[in-house]
Amino acid sequence: MSVSNLLENWSKFRHTHPVDDKGIPDWEAYPSDIKWAMSIDLDACTGCNACSVACYAENNLPVVGKDKYSHGQAMHWMRVERYWDEGDNGFQAEQGARFLPMMCQQCEAAPCETVCPVGATNHTEDGLNSQIYNRCIGSRYCSANCPYKVRYFNWYNYPEQENAWPAPLNQQLNPDLTVRTKGVMEKCTFCKQRTYTARNNAKTEGRPVQDSDVQTACQEACPAGAITFGNLHNPESQVAKQWQSQQVDLIKDIQEKDEKEGNRLRGYRVLEELRPYPSVMYLERVRESAV
Amino acid sequence: MGKDIREDIAWAQINKDVLKSLESPRKLYWVIIFVALLVFSVGVGCEIYQYNTGMGVANMDNPHVWGLYIASFIFWIGMSHSGTLLSAILHLMHADWRKPIYRFAEAMTTFSLLTAGLFVAVHLGRLWQVYYALPYPSERWIWPNFQSPLLWDAMAIFTYLSSSILFLYIGSIPDLAICRDNIHQGWRKKLYTLLALGWEGTDRQWRNFRVTYLTIACFLIPLAVSVHSIVASDFAMSQQPGWHVTSFPPYFVAGALYSGCAAIITLFIILRYVFRFEEYMTLPILKKTVRLTFAIAMVWTYLNCIEFASVWYSHDQVAKDVLIQKATGTYAPFWWAMIFCGSVVPFAMMVKKWQTNIPVMFAVSLLLNLGMWLERWMIVAPTFSHGYYPWTWDHDQWPSLIQWGIVFGSFGWFTLLFMVFCKIVPSVSMYEVKEMVYHRSQARKKEERAVQEELAVKGAH
Numbered sequence: 001m002s003v004s005n006l007l008e009n010w011s012k013f014r015h016t017h018p019v020d021d022k023g024i025p026d027w028e029a030y031p032s033d034i035k036w037a038m039s040i041d042l043d044a045c046t047g048c049n050a051c052s053v054a055c056y057a058e059n060n061l062p063v064v065g066k067d068k069y070s071h072g073q074a075m076h077w078m079r080v081e082r083y084w085d086e087g088d089n090g091f092q093a094e095q096g097a098r099f100l101p102m103m104c105q106q107c108e109a110a111p112c113e114t115v116c117p118v119g120a121t122n123h124t125e126d127g128l129n130s131q132i133y134n135r136c137i138g139s140r141y142c143s144a145n146c147p148y149k150v151r152y153f154n155w156y157n158y159p160e161q162e163n164a165w166p167a168p169l170n171q172q173l174n175p176d177l178t179v180r181t182k183g184v185m186e187k188c189t190f191c192k193q194r195t196y197t198a199r200n201n202a203k204t205e206g207r208p209v210q211d212s213d214v215q216t217a218c219q220e221a222c223p224a225g226a227i228t229f230g231n232l233h234n235p236e237s238q239v240a241k242q243w244q245s246q247q248v249d250l251i252k253d254i255q256e257k258d259e260k261e262g263n264r265l266r267g268y269r270v271l272e273e274l275r276p277y278p279s280v281m282y283l284e285r286v287r288e289s290a291v
Numbered sequence: 292m293g294k295d296i297r298e299d300i301a302w303a304q305i306n307k308d309v310l311k312s313l314e315s316p317r318k319l320y321w322v323i324i325f326v327a328l329l330v331f332s333v334g335v336g337c338e339i340y341q342y343n344t345g346m347g348v349a350n351m352d353n354p355h356v357w358g359l360y361i362a363s364f365i366f367w368i369g370m371s372h373s374g375t376l377l378s379a380i381l382h383l384m385h386a387d388w389r390k391p392i393y394r395f396a397e398a399m400t401t402f403s404l405l406t407a408g409l410f411v412a413v414h415l416g417r418l419w420q421v422y423y424a425l426p427y428p429s430e431r432w433i434w435p436n437f438q439s440p441l442l443w444d445a446m447a448i449f450t451y452l453s454s455s456i457l458f459l460y461i462g463s464i465p466d467l468a469i470c471r472d473n474i475h476q477g478w479r480k481k482l483y484t485l486l487a488l489g490w491e492g493t494d495r496q497w498r499n500f501r502v503t504y505l506t507i508a509c510f511l512i513p514l515a516v517s518v519h520s521i522v523a524s525d526f527a528m529s530q531q532p533g534w535h536v537t538s539f540p541p542y543f544v545a546g547a548l549y550s551g552c553a554a555i556i557t558l559f560i561i562l563r564y565v566f567r568f569e570e571y572m573t574l575p576i577l578k579k580t581v582r583l584t585f586a587i588a589m590v591w592t593y594l595n596c597i598e599f600a601s602v603w604y605s606h607d608q609v610a611k612d613v614l615i616q617k618a619t620g621t622y623a624p625f626w627w628a629m630i631f632c633g634s635v636v637p638f639a640m641m642v643k644k645w646q647t648n649i650p651v652m653f654a655v656s657l658l659l660n661l662g663m664w665l666e667r668w669m670i671v672a673p674t675f676s677h678g679y680y681p682w683t684w685d686h687d688q689w690p691s692l693i694q695w696g697i698v699f700g701s702f703g704w705f706t707l708l709f710m711v712f713c714k715i716v717p718s719v720s721m722y723e724v725k726e727m728v729y730h731r732s733q734a735r736k737k738e739e740r741a742v743q744e745e746l747a748v749k750g751a752h
Contacts, residue, residue, distance in 0.1 A: 003428060072352030072685060081682045102682070111530045117445070118423040119436035135433070137423050138346070138416015140356040141441055144675070145529045149354040149683040153416065155347030182345040183416030271679055274530060 034199070034209060035127035035279070036190050037232035037250070038216075039242045039267070040101055042285040044226035045080075047099030052078045054221030055103075057172065058191060060179050062158035063165065075152045077188040078103045078218050098285055101218070101227075104129060104150045104188035105270065105278030108250065112142035112151065120185075126199070127232075127279060128190055136184040143185060147271050150187055157182035190229070191216040211237050232279070243267070248281050295575040296391070298732040302725050305571075309466075309717045309724075310473055312566035320565045320710065327706035334700010337693045338413055346416050350691030354683045355675045359690050360414040362668040363698050366550065367407035367705070368448065368522055369543070369663065373551025374400025375455065375515040378462070379508040387730065388579050390723040391571040394466075395562055395713065396555050397459045402708040403554075404452045406701050411445070413697055440524040447521040451514050458507045464490050464500065465722040482715075519547045526670065533613040533674040538601065542594040549591045549633075550663035552584040556656035558709070560649055562718060571719050574647040581646045588637035588659070595634065609679055616677040617669060621686045626669050632662025 055061065055078040062075055082097040110129045113121050120135035121142055143151040158164040159179045173179065176193040180186050191214075198214035211230045219227040230237035232250065243250070246267025247257045253275040257265055266284040341348050351358050378393040378400075412418050424435050424445055435442050468490035471483035490496060520540035527539040536542075559580065563572040602610050617626045636658045645651045676686045712718075 068347065071347075071350065072355070072688070073347055074353075083682075100682075114436075114438045115440065115529065116436050117439040117441035119434070119439075135423060136417065137420045139414070139441055140416065141439070141525075143353065143356045145531065147530060147679040149678065149680055152353060153346070153351075153356060155351065156345035183418075185416075274679070 032125045032127065033231075033233060034125075035232040035250070036106065036195060037127070037230070037239050037243065037279045037281070038190070038219075039228045039239055039246075039281040039283065041224075041226045041228075041283040042098070042100060043266070043283060043287055044224040045099045045101060045222075045285075046224055047080050047082065047097065048223065049080050050221040050223060051101055051218035051227065052076055052080055054078075054217040055188070058174055058217035059189070060165075060173050060177060062161070062179075063163070063169070064156075064158070065163065068155070073155050075154075075158075075186070077150075077152065077186070079150075100282070102148065102150060102270075103218070103280075104190075105148055105276070105280045106188075106190060108277035108279065109275060111145040111147065111274075111276055115141045115145045117141065126195070128192065128195075129187075130189070130192070131185060131187055133178065133180050133184045133186065138183040138185065140185065147274050147276065151185050152187060153185050154180050154182045208234065210234075211239075242283075243281055246281065246283065250277060250279070253277070295573050296571060296724070296728060296731075298728055298735060300570070300728060302728075305721055305724055305728075306469055306473065308567075308570060309719050309721050310470065312568065312719070313470070313474075313479075313714060313717065316566050316714065317564065320714070323561075323565070323706065324710055327703045327710065330703025331700050331707055332703070334697045334703060337696035337700065341413070341693055341697070342418065348691060349694040349697075350689065351694075352685070352688060354678060354685060355672070355688045357414075357671055357675065359668065359694050359698050360410050362664070362671045363701060364407050364410035364414065365522055365543070365667040365670070366664050367403045367410065367701070368519065369547035369550045369667070370403040370554050370660075371400040371407070371451070371455070371551065372515050372519060372544070372547035373555050374398070375511050376548055376551065377555065378458065379511045379515070382505075382508050383512075387727045388576050390727045391568075391573075391719050392555070392559060392576060392580070393723075394459075394463065394716075394720045395558060395709075395718040396551075397455065397462065398709060398712050398716070398718065399551075399554060399558060400455045401452070401459055402705055402712065404448065404455065405708065406705045407448065408452070409701060409704065440521065440528045443521045444525060447514075447518045451511075451518045454507065454511055454514055458504075458511055460486075461500075461503055461507060462720070463716055464488060465492065466717045466720060468492065469721055470717065479715075516544055519543045531674050531678060532607065532610040533602075533617075533670075535610075536598055536601065538594060538597050542591075542598060545587060545591045545594050546663060546666060549584070549587045550660055552580065552587055553656045553659035553663065556580055556584065556652055557660070560653045560656075562713065566713065566718065568719060571724060577649075577652065578646045581640050581652060584656075584659070585637055585640040588633070588640070592634040592637075595630075613673055613677050616686075617673045620673070620677070622669060622673050622676070625665050626673075629662050629665035629669055632658045633666060636662065 055076070056063070059077060061077060064074055068074070079102055081100045081102050083100065084097050085095055106127065106129050108123075108127065110121075110123065113123060113129060117139055118135055118137055120132045120137070122130050122132070124130045138153070140153055143149065143153060159181065165173060174193070194214050194216065198209055202209045202213060209231055214229070216227070216229050219229045228239045228242055230239035232240050232243065234240060235244075246265050247262070248255055248267040248269065253272055255268070255272070266286065267281050268284060269278045269281055272278065349358060349360075374393075374396040377389050377396040381389040381393070412421065415421055424442060426435055464487060467483050468487040471480065471487045474480050474483065520543065523539040523543035526534040527536060529535060556577070559572055559577060562568055599614065602614050605611070617623070636655060639645055639651065639655050645655075672688075676688065677684055
């Protein structure tokens, strides 16, 4: 009976989020071989938007058109944000913008997960923040509580809308995942279809997942190689090495950096002080001039 | 000031007067019903369009994922609270002036909860899957998320709604029996016979009735407080600037009682005219309600100041920015209108002459409710326009006509339900008015006797 199931698993249910009563992620209680994480080098990013385009192609994102885009109803899971430096005479256009690719930060203590009334968004054992489209009823509480606002709602029925995938784009819809109907929330999955395949292949071959097994679409498309993706639990992975060299620790909300070295280090996480423990590290931009 | 209820009014006269309201209201009644139907159909039309096309037609976007629907939802939930205040809290406090007006206040509770329920439906992206939020035993062992304040919300409101329907119904059983005995034909006779549950007015029935009524009243009071605290948790438990304020639960409860009392004044004035209740809904009762409303208005103003102060003096810069944005940004006109309607207008209720002036109080009560609606909007919207993440700041979002249409339609729905109810169930509680008149005349007699005795003693000397 499902009531007894609920009661038996209550403690587990409470702890689906790996932040326990201590207030920090408790890795010992939830051993997992894999924790997907990312690092993005803003110094390398040129703001070319290739990552965003790749994401559209990989994840069957609908093209909403100019009207809806200007109404803020775009579906870009991966968006490249522009920030302009403000000088004495307003914005310094000639200096160029600063870019920041922003997508779901796959928080370890995600604000979106606790508030969903139907439990449509959950934490997976490989450290992702998953979204179950079939379960979503569209209350949009997750987006309301997301500090980064990286969740996108299907305001219209895009699969049936004309020109959501103008020809020949309709020919290249990715069969590895669905198209989403109206009224559900969606967001970046760290290309779940790819990580799952990689995990299954590694399992078949009886070995741990390596960096060479999987790349996310945005990472693959980035011409500057600004995006690094991999398993943070594997000390050999590039992403783990980067996090370590930048002295950024997943389970800390304030990073204590080396006094001597600290000033040289560029690693930070966005809105870390809110304690969602995001899984994406950014490397601060140091160059001053335009691209 | 006008006269209070006549103490020598005959019980048969009370029956006659109130029963008349079920049959021949003024023409204005039909006008109100017609207008309410029109207004409601506007809302229905908008909802059909939105249901079929998608939530996008409401002109919501990222980050403005919540809008007027949630604001109006809180507004209607809030309005329901004063019915409970009048019927349950004042019942326990033995305030006899509540007796002629609590029935319609309790009906207001029930119908505004039903209206609030509509907004849950209207707001959802996939209304057709709404049952996922119910904790039904499913063969897939999937439960709703018990951590979510929205789920607490659904449960609290459902409990409150079912208890207040029960309370409204049980409280009207003796009156339904009077209707049954006085109306001799048609579907009404059958309906009242069914609803009166064979009430005969025996001692045993009265005793059981009293106990039941008191029990539900005691049950309902903590429920009323908890419901709006839980609605406040939707915001207070979140992480967003301008929302995670510790004082939100009492602030919401005060706001709820406030808008509810204002609505009671509005409906008091309308019912008094439409159903010719001048004899029962007297000006001294209006005066008491107005003074109660004024007191609650001051509590609300105080809690409002607490909220601003705690944000202003905290070190939460983002929350402070949102507050500054409210007072100076695009929402400033509405925010200041809220302050004006909610904290300045109530001072009109201090003027003794106006307390019983019907046109003035009608206008004031409407303004108060406008202020309280704006308050809910100003809680929901500015946080989205100016959240944590600067790239998503969007100060210019404006709800579409579809969104306004549905909010507009909800007023029609409420009015329709309420007015139909008042035509079917006596909106003045006959048996309690009789009690009130009886007790008052007894008290008067006692007083007179005391005076006479005193005179007699004096005369003896």
